[in-house]
Amino acid sequence: MESLFEDAQRDGLLARVSAFIAPVAANAGAVVDSLDALDLADAVYQAFGDLDADGGLGRAQLAEACADICPDSARFNSRFDLYCHLRMLMPVRDKAHQQRYVFNPTSAAALMVFERLGQDGGVQEILTLLDRTRSGLRSGVATSEHVQHALAQARRGFSVNADHLNRLVASSPLEELLAERRHHRTGDTLLKDARDLITLVVQRFPPLAADGDRLIREAVRYSQAVQRFIGRLLDEAAAHRDFSMLDAEQYLTAALTADVEALSHPFSQVIFDPANPPVDADGIVGAVDDVVPRPTRRRAPQPADPSPGDDPVLLARERTERTRRRRLLAAEMSLDGEPTADVTTALRLAGWPGAAVRVADLLAAHADPDLPYSVELSEALIVDPPGVVTHVSPVRVNRHATMASLADASSLTWEPHLTDELQIDVEESLREH
Numbered sequence: 160m161e162s163l164f165e166d167a168q169r170d171g172l173l174a175r176v177s178a179f180i181a182p183v184a185a186n187a188g189a190v191v192d193s194l195d196a197l198d199l200a201d202a203v204y205q206a207f208g209d210l211d212a213d214g215g216l217g218r219a220q221l222a223e224a225c226a227d228i229c230p231d232s233a234r235f236n237s238r239f240d241l242y243c244h245l246r247m248l249m250p251v252r253d254k255a256h257q258q259r260y261v262f263n264p265t266s267a268a269a270l271m272v273f274e275r276l277g278q279d280g281g282v283q284e285i286l287t288l289l290d291r292t293r294s295g296l297r298s299g300v301a302t303s304e305h306v307q308h309a310l311a312q313a314r315r316g317f318s319v320n321a322d323h324l325n326r327l328v329a330s331s332p333l334e335e336l337l338a339e340r341r342h343h344r345t346g347d348t349l350l351k352d353a354r355d356l357i358t359l360v361v362q363r364f365p366p367l368a369a370d371g372d373r374l375i376r377e378a379v380r381y382s383q384a385v386q387r388f389i390g391r392l393l394d395e396a397a398a399h400r401d402f403s404m405l406d407a408e409q410y411l412t413a414a415l416t417a418d419v420e421a422l423s424h425p426f427s428q429v430i431f432d433p434a435n436p437p438v439d440a441d442g443i444v445g446a447v448d449d450v451v452p453r454p455t456r457r458r459a460p461q462p463a464d465p466s467p468g469d470d471p472v473l474l475a476r477e478r479t480e481r482t483r484r485r486r487l488l489a490a491e492m493s494l495d496g497e498p499t500a501d502v503t504t505a506l507r508l509a510g511w512p513g514a515a516v517r518v519a520d521l522l523a524a525h526a527d528p529d530l531p532y533s534v535e536l537s538e539a540l541i542v543d544p545p546g547v548v549t550h551v552s553p554v555r556v557n558r559h560a561t562m563a564s565l566a567d568a569s570s571l572t573w574e575p576h577l578t579d580e581l582q583i584d585v586e587e588s589l590r591e592h
Contacts, residue, residue: 215259
Protein backbone atom coordinates (compact mmCIF):
# COMPACT_ATOMS: atom_id res chain seq x y z
CA MET A 160 0.00 0.00 0.00
CA GLU A 161 2.90 2.41 0.73
CA SER A 162 4.26 1.99 -2.81
CA LEU A 163 0.77 2.75 -4.12
CA PHE A 164 0.77 6.00 -2.14
CA GLU A 165 4.23 6.98 -3.43
CA ASP A 166 3.29 6.20 -7.04
CA ALA A 167 0.11 8.22 -6.65
CA GLN A 168 2.03 11.18 -5.30
CA ARG A 169 4.59 11.13 -8.13
CA ASP A 170 1.87 10.74 -10.76
CA GLY A 171 0.00 13.60 -9.17
CA LEU A 172 3.09 15.82 -9.23
CA LEU A 173 3.71 15.00 -12.90
CA ALA A 174 0.10 15.90 -13.71
CA ARG A 175 0.51 19.18 -11.85
CA VAL A 176 3.72 20.02 -13.67
CA SER A 177 2.01 19.34 -17.00
CA ALA A 178 -0.93 21.53 -16.06
CA PHE A 179 1.48 24.22 -14.84
CA ILE A 180 3.38 24.27 -18.16
CA ALA A 181 0.23 24.06 -20.31
CA PRO A 182 -0.35 27.85 -20.64
CA VAL A 183 3.07 28.30 -22.36
CA ALA A 184 3.52 24.87 -23.99
CA ALA A 185 4.10 24.79 -27.77
CA ASN A 186 2.59 21.32 -28.18
CA ALA A 187 1.39 18.28 -26.25
CA GLY A 188 4.93 16.86 -26.06
CA ALA A 189 6.40 19.92 -24.37
CA VAL A 190 6.37 18.20 -20.97
CA VAL A 191 8.27 15.04 -20.16
CA ASP A 192 6.35 11.89 -19.31
CA SER A 193 8.51 11.02 -16.31
CA LEU A 194 9.74 12.88 -13.24
CA ASP A 195 13.26 11.61 -13.85
CA ALA A 196 13.91 14.69 -15.97
CA LEU A 197 12.80 16.92 -13.09
CA ASP A 198 15.08 14.97 -10.74
CA LEU A 199 18.00 15.54 -13.11
CA ALA A 200 17.30 19.27 -13.34
CA ASP A 201 17.17 19.43 -9.54
CA ALA A 202 20.49 17.56 -9.33
CA VAL A 203 22.10 20.11 -11.69
CA TYR A 204 20.73 22.92 -9.54
CA GLN A 205 22.14 21.28 -6.41
CA ALA A 206 25.54 20.96 -8.05
CA PHE A 207 25.71 24.68 -8.72
CA GLY A 208 24.63 25.40 -5.17
CA ASP A 209 26.89 22.91 -3.41
CA LEU A 210 30.09 22.93 -5.47
CA ASP A 211 32.56 25.77 -5.89
CA ALA A 212 30.83 27.30 -8.89
CA ASP A 213 32.18 30.84 -8.61
CA GLY A 214 33.67 30.64 -12.11
CA GLY A 215 30.97 28.33 -13.46
CA LEU A 216 30.90 24.56 -13.96
CA GLY A 217 31.77 22.50 -17.00
CA ARG A 218 29.85 19.67 -18.63
CA ALA A 219 32.11 16.99 -17.14
CA GLN A 220 31.75 18.36 -13.63
CA LEU A 221 27.96 18.37 -13.92
CA ALA A 222 27.90 14.86 -15.39
CA GLU A 223 29.95 13.59 -12.47
CA ALA A 224 27.75 15.38 -9.92
CA CYS A 225 24.58 13.90 -11.50
CA ALA A 226 25.91 10.38 -12.08
CA ASP A 227 23.68 8.88 -9.38
CA ILE A 228 20.56 10.40 -10.97
CA CYS A 229 21.47 9.90 -14.62
CA PRO A 230 24.22 7.32 -15.22
CA ASP A 231 23.42 7.23 -18.97
CA SER A 232 25.85 9.71 -20.57
CA ALA A 233 23.87 9.96 -23.81
CA ARG A 234 20.70 10.92 -21.96
CA PHE A 235 22.62 13.41 -19.81
CA ASN A 236 24.17 15.06 -22.89
CA SER A 237 20.72 15.31 -24.50
CA ARG A 238 19.26 16.99 -21.43
CA PHE A 239 22.35 19.19 -21.06
CA ASP A 240 21.98 20.50 -24.65
CA LEU A 241 18.28 21.18 -23.97
CA TYR A 242 19.18 23.11 -20.81
CA CYS A 243 21.60 25.25 -22.77
CA HIS A 244 19.12 25.81 -25.62
CA LEU A 245 16.38 26.96 -23.20
CA ARG A 246 18.94 29.01 -21.23
CA MET A 247 18.59 27.15 -17.95
CA LEU A 248 22.38 26.89 -18.27
CA MET A 249 24.09 30.01 -19.59
CA PRO A 250 27.74 30.38 -20.64
CA VAL A 251 29.98 32.41 -18.39
CA ARG A 252 31.00 34.48 -21.39
CA ASP A 253 29.03 34.95 -24.56
CA LYS A 254 31.69 33.44 -26.80
CA ALA A 255 31.85 30.44 -29.10
CA HIS A 256 32.98 27.12 -27.61
CA GLN A 257 32.51 28.41 -24.06
CA GLN A 258 32.94 25.40 -21.76
CA ARG A 259 31.79 26.79 -18.38
CA TYR A 260 28.22 27.58 -17.44
CA VAL A 261 26.15 29.22 -14.69
CA PHE A 262 22.61 28.39 -13.56
CA ASN A 263 19.76 30.73 -14.52
CA PRO A 264 18.01 32.13 -11.36
CA THR A 265 14.66 31.96 -13.14
CA SER A 266 15.03 28.21 -13.53
CA ALA A 267 15.91 27.99 -9.83
CA ALA A 268 12.65 29.76 -9.03
CA ALA A 269 10.80 27.33 -11.31
CA LEU A 270 12.24 24.33 -9.46
CA MET A 271 11.07 25.86 -6.17
CA VAL A 272 7.61 26.31 -7.65
CA PHE A 273 7.53 22.69 -8.81
CA GLU A 274 8.53 21.55 -5.32
CA ARG A 275 5.74 23.64 -3.80
CA LEU A 276 3.30 22.16 -6.31
CA GLY A 277 4.25 18.72 -5.04
CA GLN A 278 3.60 19.72 -1.43
CA ASP A 279 0.71 22.20 -1.46
CA GLY A 280 -0.60 22.27 -5.00
CA GLY A 281 -1.99 25.59 -6.17
CA VAL A 282 -3.63 26.37 -2.85
CA GLN A 283 -0.40 27.81 -1.50
CA GLU A 284 -0.46 30.39 -4.28
CA ILE A 285 -3.84 31.63 -3.05
CA LEU A 286 -2.38 31.97 0.44
CA THR A 287 0.57 33.90 -0.98
CA LEU A 288 -1.76 36.18 -2.95
CA LEU A 289 -3.88 36.90 0.13
CA ASP A 290 -0.81 37.62 2.26
CA ARG A 291 0.71 39.90 -0.37
CA THR A 292 -2.53 41.86 -0.77
CA ARG A 293 -2.97 42.16 3.00
CA SER A 294 0.59 43.48 3.36
CA GLY A 295 -0.04 46.03 0.61
CA LEU A 296 -3.18 47.28 2.34
CA ARG A 297 -1.45 47.62 5.70
CA SER A 298 1.52 49.45 4.21
CA GLY A 299 -0.72 51.71 2.11
CA VAL A 300 0.90 50.90 -1.26
CA ALA A 301 -1.99 48.84 -2.66
CA THR A 302 -4.31 50.72 -5.02
CA SER A 303 -8.01 50.05 -5.51
CA GLU A 304 -7.39 48.52 -8.95
CA HIS A 305 -4.66 46.24 -7.57
CA VAL A 306 -6.84 45.07 -4.70
CA GLN A 307 -9.83 44.46 -6.98
CA HIS A 308 -7.67 42.37 -9.31
CA ALA A 309 -6.26 40.38 -6.38
CA LEU A 310 -9.77 39.70 -5.02
CA ALA A 311 -10.87 38.45 -8.42
CA GLN A 312 -7.82 36.20 -8.77
CA ALA A 313 -8.29 34.72 -5.30
CA ARG A 314 -12.02 34.21 -5.90
CA ARG A 315 -11.29 32.37 -9.17
CA GLY A 316 -8.69 30.25 -7.39
CA PHE A 317 -11.18 29.24 -4.71
CA SER A 318 -13.83 28.47 -7.32
CA VAL A 319 -11.53 26.31 -9.46
CA ASN A 320 -10.19 24.36 -6.47
CA ALA A 321 -13.70 23.82 -5.05
CA ASP A 322 -14.94 22.48 -8.41
CA HIS A 323 -11.86 20.26 -8.68
CA LEU A 324 -12.38 18.74 -5.21
CA ASN A 325 -16.09 18.20 -5.81
CA ARG A 326 -15.23 16.30 -9.01
CA LEU A 327 -12.70 14.14 -7.16
CA VAL A 328 -15.16 13.33 -4.38
CA ALA A 329 -17.91 12.43 -6.83
CA SER A 330 -16.11 10.26 -9.35
CA SER A 331 -12.35 9.83 -8.87
CA PRO A 332 -10.66 6.59 -7.78
CA LEU A 333 -8.60 6.21 -4.63
CA GLU A 334 -5.30 6.84 -6.45
CA GLU A 335 -6.34 10.36 -7.45
CA LEU A 336 -7.60 11.05 -3.94
CA LEU A 337 -4.25 10.01 -2.53
CA ALA A 338 -2.42 12.29 -4.96
CA GLU A 339 -4.51 15.26 -3.74
CA ARG A 340 -4.61 14.49 -0.03
CA ARG A 341 -1.70 16.77 0.94
CA HIS A 342 -2.77 19.70 -1.21
CA HIS A 343 -6.02 20.74 0.45
CA ARG A 344 -5.40 20.76 4.20
CA THR A 345 -5.79 24.50 4.69
CA GLY A 346 -9.47 25.09 3.99
CA ASP A 347 -10.16 26.76 7.33
CA THR A 348 -6.88 28.71 7.18
CA LEU A 349 -7.70 30.07 3.74
CA LEU A 350 -11.20 31.04 4.87
CA LYS A 351 -9.82 32.87 7.91
CA ASP A 352 -7.20 34.69 5.81
CA ALA A 353 -9.87 35.67 3.30
CA ARG A 354 -12.09 37.12 6.04
CA ASP A 355 -9.17 39.08 7.54
CA LEU A 356 -8.34 40.47 4.12
CA ILE A 357 -11.93 41.54 3.40
CA THR A 358 -12.05 43.37 6.75
CA LEU A 359 -9.04 45.46 5.66
CA VAL A 360 -10.46 45.94 2.15
CA VAL A 361 -13.79 47.29 3.42
CA GLN A 362 -11.98 49.69 5.76
CA ARG A 363 -9.68 51.01 3.02
CA PHE A 364 -11.88 50.70 -0.10
CA PRO A 365 -15.60 50.47 0.84
CA PRO A 366 -16.77 50.23 -2.83
CA LEU A 367 -15.01 46.84 -3.06
CA ALA A 368 -17.30 45.28 -0.42
CA ALA A 369 -19.30 43.44 -3.09
CA ASP A 370 -16.12 41.89 -4.53
CA GLY A 371 -15.20 40.85 -0.98
CA ASP A 372 -18.57 39.16 -0.48
CA ARG A 373 -18.09 37.13 -3.67
CA LEU A 374 -14.63 36.08 -2.48
CA ILE A 375 -15.97 34.94 0.90
CA ARG A 376 -18.74 32.90 -0.72
CA GLU A 377 -16.21 31.06 -2.89
CA ALA A 378 -13.88 30.57 0.10
CA VAL A 379 -16.75 29.01 2.08
CA ARG A 380 -17.58 26.76 -0.86
CA TYR A 381 -13.94 25.65 -1.06
CA SER A 382 -13.85 24.95 2.71
CA GLN A 383 -16.97 22.81 2.37
CA ALA A 384 -15.41 20.94 -0.55
CA VAL A 385 -12.33 20.19 1.59
CA GLN A 386 -14.58 18.74 4.31
CA ARG A 387 -16.34 16.51 1.76
CA PHE A 388 -12.95 15.43 0.39
CA ILE A 389 -11.69 14.46 3.85
CA GLY A 390 -14.95 12.62 4.49
CA ARG A 391 -14.44 10.58 1.34
CA LEU A 392 -10.89 9.74 2.43
CA LEU A 393 -12.19 8.63 5.84
CA ASP A 394 -14.71 6.34 4.15
CA GLU A 395 -11.98 4.85 1.94
CA ALA A 396 -9.66 4.42 4.92
CA ALA A 397 -12.36 2.61 6.87
CA ALA A 398 -13.16 0.37 3.90
CA HIS A 399 -9.50 -0.61 3.39
CA ARG A 400 -8.79 -0.73 7.15
CA ASP A 401 -5.65 1.30 6.50
CA PHE A 402 -5.45 4.74 8.09
CA SER A 403 -1.90 5.42 6.84
CA MET A 404 -3.46 7.25 3.89
CA LEU A 405 -4.46 10.07 6.27
CA ASP A 406 -2.03 12.62 7.67
CA ALA A 407 -2.00 14.09 11.18
CA GLU A 408 -4.15 17.12 10.33
CA GLN A 409 -6.82 14.94 8.74
CA TYR A 410 -6.86 12.76 11.87
CA LEU A 411 -7.42 15.92 13.91
CA THR A 412 -10.26 16.98 11.63
CA ALA A 413 -11.85 13.56 11.99
CA ALA A 414 -11.56 13.71 15.77
CA LEU A 415 -13.25 17.12 15.85
CA THR A 416 -16.03 16.45 13.34
CA ALA A 417 -16.84 12.72 13.46
CA ASP A 418 -19.43 11.31 15.87
CA VAL A 419 -18.66 8.88 18.70
CA GLU A 420 -19.92 5.86 16.79
CA ALA A 421 -17.60 6.51 13.84
CA LEU A 422 -14.61 7.10 16.09
CA SER A 423 -15.24 3.92 18.07
CA HIS A 424 -15.70 1.72 14.99
CA PRO A 425 -11.96 0.81 14.62
CA PHE A 426 -12.03 -0.68 18.13
CA SER A 427 -15.23 -2.68 17.72
CA GLN A 428 -13.27 -5.95 17.39
CA VAL A 429 -10.69 -5.18 20.10
CA ILE A 430 -10.98 -7.22 23.33
CA PHE A 431 -10.49 -5.35 26.57
CA ASP A 432 -10.25 -6.77 30.10
CA PRO A 433 -13.03 -5.49 32.35
CA ALA A 434 -12.00 -2.78 34.76
CA ASN A 435 -11.20 -4.02 38.24
CA PRO A 436 -10.30 -1.04 40.42
CA PRO A 437 -8.61 -1.87 43.76
CA VAL A 438 -11.02 0.39 45.65
CA ASP A 439 -14.66 1.19 45.33
CA ALA A 440 -16.43 4.53 45.35
CA ASP A 441 -17.20 4.41 49.09
CA GLY A 442 -13.54 3.86 49.88
CA ILE A 443 -12.54 6.86 47.76
CA VAL A 444 -15.09 9.07 49.51
CA GLY A 445 -13.88 7.90 52.92
CA ALA A 446 -10.25 8.56 52.03
CA VAL A 447 -11.13 12.08 50.86
CA ASP A 448 -13.04 12.74 54.08
CA ASP A 449 -10.03 11.64 56.14
CA VAL A 450 -7.67 13.98 54.30
CA VAL A 451 -9.80 17.06 53.83
CA PRO A 452 -10.26 19.00 57.10
CA ARG A 453 -13.79 19.66 58.14
CA PRO A 454 -14.92 23.25 57.79
CA THR A 455 -14.94 25.31 60.97
CA ARG A 456 -18.41 26.21 62.18
CA ARG A 457 -18.85 29.84 62.94
CA ARG A 458 -21.69 31.16 64.97
CA ALA A 459 -23.37 34.39 64.12
CA PRO A 460 -22.37 37.23 66.48
CA GLN A 461 -24.78 38.16 69.20
CA PRO A 462 -26.71 41.33 68.47
CA ALA A 463 -25.43 44.37 70.32
CA ASP A 464 -27.42 45.56 73.32
CA PRO A 465 -29.40 48.68 72.53
CA SER A 466 -27.84 51.78 74.01
CA PRO A 467 -29.85 53.39 76.81
CA GLY A 468 -31.56 56.63 75.95
CA ASP A 469 -34.80 58.19 74.81
CA ASP A 470 -37.24 56.34 72.63
CA PRO A 471 -36.32 57.20 68.97
CA VAL A 472 -39.99 57.03 67.97
CA LEU A 473 -40.91 59.63 70.57
CA LEU A 474 -37.97 61.77 69.46
CA ALA A 475 -39.13 61.58 65.85
CA ARG A 476 -42.63 62.59 66.87
CA GLU A 477 -41.28 65.51 68.86
CA ARG A 478 -39.21 66.66 65.85
CA THR A 479 -42.31 66.45 63.67
CA GLU A 480 -44.36 68.50 66.15
CA ARG A 481 -41.62 71.12 66.46
CA THR A 482 -41.39 71.41 62.71
CA ARG A 483 -45.15 71.82 62.37
CA ARG A 484 -45.19 74.33 65.23
CA ARG A 485 -42.43 76.32 63.52
CA ARG A 486 -44.37 76.41 60.26
CA LEU A 487 -47.54 77.48 62.06
CA LEU A 488 -45.71 80.25 63.91
CA ALA A 489 -44.04 81.39 60.70
CA ALA A 490 -47.42 81.62 58.99
CA GLU A 491 -49.06 83.45 61.92
CA MET A 492 -46.16 85.84 62.27
CA SER A 493 -46.58 86.67 58.58
CA LEU A 494 -50.36 87.17 59.02
CA ASP A 495 -49.93 89.25 62.22
CA GLY A 496 -53.45 88.33 63.40
CA GLU A 497 -55.13 88.98 60.04
CA PRO A 498 -56.85 86.29 57.93
CA THR A 499 -54.78 87.28 54.89
CA ALA A 500 -51.61 89.28 54.42
CA ASP A 501 -49.08 90.25 51.73
CA VAL A 502 -45.63 89.21 52.98
CA THR A 503 -43.58 90.52 50.05
CA THR A 504 -42.17 93.45 52.01
CA ALA A 505 -41.40 91.26 55.02
CA LEU A 506 -39.46 88.87 52.75
CA ARG A 507 -37.43 91.73 51.28
CA LEU A 508 -36.58 92.99 54.75
CA ALA A 509 -35.71 89.50 56.04
CA GLY A 510 -32.57 89.42 53.94
CA TRP A 511 -30.79 86.32 52.68
CA PRO A 512 -31.13 83.44 53.50
CA GLY A 513 -33.89 84.43 55.93
CA ALA A 514 -36.29 85.17 53.06
CA ALA A 515 -35.67 81.72 51.55
CA VAL A 516 -36.26 80.02 54.92
CA ARG A 517 -39.56 81.88 55.48
CA VAL A 518 -40.79 81.09 51.97
CA ALA A 519 -39.88 77.41 52.49
CA ASP A 520 -41.78 77.32 55.79
CA LEU A 521 -44.81 79.02 54.24
CA LEU A 522 -44.88 76.56 51.32
CA ALA A 523 -44.49 73.63 53.73
CA ALA A 524 -47.44 74.96 55.77
CA HIS A 525 -49.40 75.27 52.53
CA ALA A 526 -48.65 71.62 51.70
CA ASP A 527 -49.45 70.33 55.20
CA PRO A 528 -53.10 69.14 55.18
CA ASP A 529 -53.31 69.57 58.99
CA LEU A 530 -52.54 73.31 58.82
CA PRO A 531 -55.21 75.70 57.47
CA TYR A 532 -52.93 77.92 55.36
CA SER A 533 -52.55 78.61 51.68
CA VAL A 534 -49.92 80.58 49.83
CA GLU A 535 -50.46 82.54 46.62
CA LEU A 536 -47.41 83.21 44.44
CA SER A 537 -47.65 85.94 41.85
CA GLU A 538 -46.08 85.64 38.42
CA ALA A 539 -44.79 89.22 38.77
CA LEU A 540 -41.12 89.85 39.59
CA ILE A 541 -39.72 92.65 41.73
CA VAL A 542 -36.10 93.45 40.94
CA ASP A 543 -34.05 95.45 43.48
CA PRO A 544 -30.33 95.33 42.54
CA PRO A 545 -29.08 97.32 45.57
CA GLY A 546 -31.19 95.31 48.03
CA VAL A 547 -30.18 92.17 49.89
CA VAL A 548 -32.98 90.24 48.17
CA THR A 549 -32.51 91.33 44.57
CA HIS A 550 -35.33 89.25 43.01
CA VAL A 551 -38.65 88.41 44.66
CA SER A 552 -42.18 87.68 43.53
CA PRO A 553 -45.21 88.94 45.52
CA VAL A 554 -46.36 86.35 48.10
CA ARG A 555 -49.72 86.31 49.92
CA VAL A 556 -50.64 84.09 52.89
CA ASN A 557 -54.23 83.11 53.72
CA ARG A 558 -55.75 81.44 56.79
CA HIS A 559 -58.84 79.24 56.32
CA ALA A 560 -59.84 78.72 59.97
CA THR A 561 -60.88 80.79 62.98
CA MET A 562 -58.56 81.56 65.89
CA ALA A 563 -60.35 79.12 68.19
CA SER A 564 -60.31 76.23 65.72
CA LEU A 565 -56.67 76.91 64.98
CA ALA A 566 -55.77 76.82 68.68
CA ASP A 567 -57.68 73.57 69.14
CA ALA A 568 -56.13 71.92 66.09
CA SER A 569 -52.57 72.75 67.03
CA SER A 570 -52.94 72.37 70.83
CA LEU A 571 -51.75 75.96 71.19
CA THR A 572 -53.28 78.75 73.25
CA TRP A 573 -53.52 81.55 70.74
CA GLU A 574 -52.78 85.16 71.61
CA PRO A 575 -53.17 88.08 69.23
CA HIS A 576 -49.43 88.68 69.24
CA LEU A 577 -46.57 86.17 69.51
CA THR A 578 -45.04 85.94 72.93
CA ASP A 579 -41.35 86.52 73.44
CA GLU A 580 -40.79 82.76 73.73
CA LEU A 581 -42.41 82.03 70.36
CA GLN A 582 -40.55 84.89 68.76
CA ILE A 583 -37.26 83.44 69.99
CA ASP A 584 -38.22 79.99 68.66
CA VAL A 585 -38.87 81.38 65.18
CA GLU A 586 -35.68 83.42 65.17
CA GLU A 587 -33.62 80.39 66.26
CA SER A 588 -35.21 78.37 63.48
CA LEU A 589 -34.29 81.05 60.97
CA ARG A 590 -30.72 81.11 62.25
CA GLU A 591 -30.45 77.30 61.91
CA HIS A 592 -31.15 77.64 58.21
